[in-house]
Amino acid sequence: MTGRLAVLVAGSLLAGLILVSAPAQAAPTRMWADLAVSREGRVWTEHLTRPIFATSTRWVPGDVRTRRFFARNQSGEDARLSVAVRVFDRTAWLSRGALRMFLRVDGRWRRITFAGRTGVGNLRVRAGEVVPVIIRIRMWPSATAVDAQRSMRFVVKLRLTEERR
Secondary structure: OOOEEEEEEEEEOOOOEEEEEOOOOOOOOOOOOOEEEEOOOOOOEOOOOOOOOOOOOOOOOOOEEEEEEEEEEOOOOOEEEEEEEEEEOOOOOOOOOOEEEEEEOOOOEEEEOOOEEEEEEEEEEOOOOEEEEEEEEEEOOOOOHHHHOOOOEEEEEEEEEEOOO
């Protein structure tokens, strides 16, 4: 197995939307990717087809919303799963503190506090192992109506690479 970008999760908090997609495989026959994702842990695909947060979601001060999806190592061998988030925060929603974002992938919550790229986790996953990826977003209770008009986009990247012994 070679290292490759396997899953890309992108979201816009203006609409409370998170989408998951995977790069297309250029192969004449269908082959499963080494990394699969699932919304509930039962049906596995190369990408999620519906948003994790409904597009009709409206954020008001005090809101806390948690969503999760699952990643599964289908490579047939132990591997490393790295998780990173990249935030595009042109309206300074996150950096002002009006919105709090946390990701959990290895039993620990990590707060994302600034725009740019942040490594969230790097964990060993056995062949066939399923790992939950949890995203929690909280609009701070003291956020103003102006804060509720802000928007932010973020991308969560999952990468499965060969386990080094």
